[in-house]
């Protein structure tokens with residue numbers, strides 16, 4: 399990964415250890431020539447810089463869509479473990495990570511390859527019809543939003559495309575269950591086959607079905 403972009407990724411606010419970010423970069427470089435990359439859960443742009451750098455490295459024509467309502471997940475709200483008061487819009491009293499996301503992407507020089515899609519994930523996925531070369535799922539980590547993201551987005555992964563799930567913890571002592579449940583659901587559905595595990599990242603390749611087909 400380009401040294402300058404790596405420095406931007408490391409400096410960005412967010413939830414992405416460097417080794418997992420570099421996995422995103424490596425897998426993004428592999429998949430960007432074949433179609434769009436899409437992440438669910440952009441927050442302040444940290445994973446978007448790793449994936450955007452991959453699009454840049456792969457050459458002309460690629461794109462990363464970053465879907466987020468930018469109001470924060472449950473654990474980002476006031477009083478919760480991952481709350482950052484500097485990300486609250488004081489006039490409306492709600493989290494707003496979009497300005498920080500835009501600043502991160504601008505400063506990294508990736509505005510031409512990273513497109514913010516601002517909205518509720520389920521609303522956007524219900525209208526989405528474009529096959530995805532790589533889908534990175536890192537949105538709401540509660541049971542309901544995590545499964546809704548899987549059901550709404552995973553069908554759009556193209557044949558040989560990749561589904562990457564973050565925060566998969568087989569041991570409940572290490573973290574919440576829903577991303578692990580989604581990972582098991584993807585394997586059980588028969589459309590995906592695991593190809594890599596690193597930290598809490600799981601990488602699955604679509605080995606059956608076509609975009610839009612149910613994935614279990």
Ligand SMILES: C[S@@+](CC[C@H](N)C(=O)[O-])C[C@H]1O[C@@H](n2cnc3c(N)ncnc32)[C@H](O)[C@@H]1O
Pocket residue numbers: 411412413414438439440441442443444445446465466467468469470471495517518519520536537538539543
């Ligand atoms: C764990 S953070 C993403 C971290 C980011 N990938 C990084 O590298 O730092 C989860 C993000 O998902 C977003 N999110 C949660 N539920 C959502 C939903 N239902 N629709 C859209 N965005 C959602 C939150 O606003 C938050 O920014």
